[in-house]
Amino acid sequence: MLIKEIVNMLTEKIYDQVVNRNPGEVEFHQAIKEVLESIEPVLGRHPEFVEAKIVERIVEPERQLMFRVPWMDDNGGIHVNRGFRVQFNSAIGPYKGGLRFHPSVYLGIIKFLGFEQIFKNALTGLPMGGGKGGSDFNPKGKSDTEVMRFCQSFMSELFRHIGHNTDVPAGDIGVGGREIGYMFGQYRKLTNAFTGILTGKGRGWGGSLVRPEATGYGLIYLMDEMLKGMGTDFAGKIAAVSGSGNVAQYAVQKINQLGGKVVTLSDSNGFIHDPQGISGDRWDYVMTLKNVRRGRIKEYAQEFGCEFHECKRPWGVKCDLALPCATQNELDGDDAKTLIANGVLAVGEGANMPSTPEAIEAFLSNNILFAPAKAANAGGVATSGLEMSQNSLRLSWSFEETDAKLKNIMVNIYKSMSEIIETYDMPGNYVAGANIAGFMKVANAMLDQGLI
Numbered sequence: 404m405l406i407k408e409i410v411n412m413l414t415e416k417i418y419d420q421v422v423n424r425n426p427g428e429v430e431f432h433q434a435i436k437e438v439l440e441s442i443e444p445v446l447g448r449h450p451e452f453v454e455a456k457i458v459e460r461i462v463e464p465e466r467q468l469m470f471r472v473p474w475m476d477d478n479g480g481i482h483v484n485r486g487f488r489v490q491f492n493s494a495i496g497p498y499k500g501g502l503r504f505h506p507s508v509y510l511g512i513i514k515f516l517g518f519e520q521i522f523k524n525a526l527t528g529l530p531m532g533g534g535k536g537g538s539d540f541n542p543k544g545k546s547d548t549e550v551m552r553f554c555q556s557f558m559s560e561l562f563r564h565i566g567h568n569t570d571v572p573a574g575d576i577g578v579g580g581r582e583i584g585y586m587f588g589q590y591r592k593l594t595n596a597f598t599g600i601l602t603g604k605g606r607g608w609g610g611s612l613v614r615p616e617a618t619g620y621g622l623i624y625l626m627d628e629m630l631k632g633m634g635t636d637f638a639g640k641i642a643a644v645s646g647s648g649n650v651a652q653y654a655v656q657k658i659n660q661l662g663g664k665v666v667t668l669s670d671s672n673g674f675i676h677d678p679q680g681i682s683g684d685r686w687d688y689v690m691t692l693k694n695v696r697r698g699r700i701k702e703y704a705q706e707f708g709c710e711f712h713e714c715k716r717p718w719g720v721k722c723d724l725a726l727p728c729a730t731q732n733e734l735d736g737d738d739a740k741t742l743i744a745n746g747v748l749a750v751g752e753g754a755n756m757p758s759t760p761e762a763i764e765a766f767l768s769n770n771i772l773f774a775p776a777k778a779a780n781a782g783g784v785a786t787s788g789l790e791m792s793q794n795s796l797r798l799s800w801s802f803e804e805t806d807a808k809l810k811n812i813m814v815n816i817y818k819s820m821s822e823i824i825e826t827y828d829m830p831g832n833y834v835a836g837a838n839i840a841g842f843m844k845v846a847n848a849m850l851d852q853g854l855i
């Protein structure tokens with residue numbers, strides 16, 4: 404039998420074991436499958452990884468925590484949510500990754516995100532392991548005081564499992580500066596210690612400049628590098644962006660700065676299409692709408708007299724660049740075919756796992772420049788890593804210095820993926836490039852550290 408076939412049998416066996424051991428966790432299975440397929444050529448060349456059962460070990464979290472989160476609403480009503488923290492892999496540094504508050508959260512979502520985080524964090528070149536957490540709490544429609552009580556209750560359990568050398572959570576969907584603040588306050592009260600146990604902190608109490616902007620900016624820095632590799636750039640390009648939260652907001656700002664035009668934004672109720680472009684006072688409006696008033700994107704269409712498409716996603720809009728920045732599996736095979744038929748040039752995943760496997764396959768087989776999430780949205784966690792460094796040094800860097808470091812990290816991610824693509828002769832396949840580059844770093848660390 405050819406080595407290729409033997410390796411394929413092995414990864415299929417590991418995949419089946421994961422499915423059997425983690426029943427019903429479909430997003431986790433999806434994330435595992437993609438990585439297993441990508442690393443097959445690596446296993447063919449590195450029997451030492453196979454012998455040490457690195458893959459069997461890497462798909463199993465080091466630790467999984469689930470806990471009760473009781474809290475009281477403004478009317479005295481009692482609610483019980485479930486909290487999660489999956490500490491997936493700490494071979495190259497303390498567990499690091501966000502917290503997601505969304506009603507769809509269950510163990511399978513947290514495990515898919517934690518698994519992806521291992522490789523993403525490795526790609527940044529910074530010493531961070533992979534983890535993820537969150538809750539099925541729905542912050543939508545809750546008052547500030549309700550969100551505060553929930554965050555305090557959540558941290559009342561989480562605090563005993565995290566630490567600046569152990570596990571450092573941050574934000575994700577439904578967790579921004581406000582929630583990080585309430586959780587940090589509770590941690591400090593419980594432990595009587597002011598340490599950098601969360602990132603995305605406020606500027607005046609240990610936060611880093613550029614962290615709010617970092618995921619969106621990093622996405623555009625990486626895309627810019629990839630476009631330059633094709634002899635082009637953002638100037639004059641039309642972009643369709645989904646989502647209207649943290650990642651989408653700053654991706655839009657950076658595209659505007661580079662001379663592109665963003666014509667769509669969305670939330671879970673539908674998308675707006677503004678052919679004039681979401682810039683200047685229109686971008687300011689989105690910032691206030693989403694971060695201060697916490698309203699719906701539909702209001703943008705009413706304010707500026709453009710179209711709102713209820714319950715639809717923006718992928719039918721003709722564009723040069725498509726940037727999914729909302730959530731997992733928000734761009735499927737049919738959406739990909741529509742984008743390709745409409746002449747899309749490049750796709751960059753601001754969200755985690757936004758494209759289905761069918762969509763990725765369509766992009767790759769049609770030679771569409773495709774920046775996969777683990778690389779494309781790594782700027783957020785990279786700047787979290789920079790926040791951790793500043794906390795350890797008890798220093799804070801200027802906006803320009805931090806932004807330059809972020810840009811440098813994104814350029815290096817592009818280089819690492821490109822090197823892998825060349826080594827394994829997979830032209831244009833940045834999915835494999837990202838997965839292999841991240842995997843190699845963690846696998847080697849695990850090998851060096853013995854059977855733990």
Ligand code: NDP
Nearest residue numbers: 576577618646647648649650670671729730754755780783
């Ligand atoms: P936010 O909570 O700030 O915004 C999320 C946006 O996505 C909102 O517009 C929200 O709409 C929309 N959305 C969320 N869930 C769904 C859904 N099920 N269907 C349709 N729309 C949905 O989160 P972020 O911007 O921080 O995160 C967006 C994505 O980027 C996520 O995949 C996250 O994991 C990823 N990411 C975030 C990083 C960060 O630093 N924040 C770093 C790397 C990746 P609505 O308000 O209606 O729910």
Ligand code: 2IT
Nearest residue numbers: 500501573575783784787
């Ligand atoms: O998915 C992600 O990388 C994040 N939500 C950011 C994680 C972090 O620790 O900054």
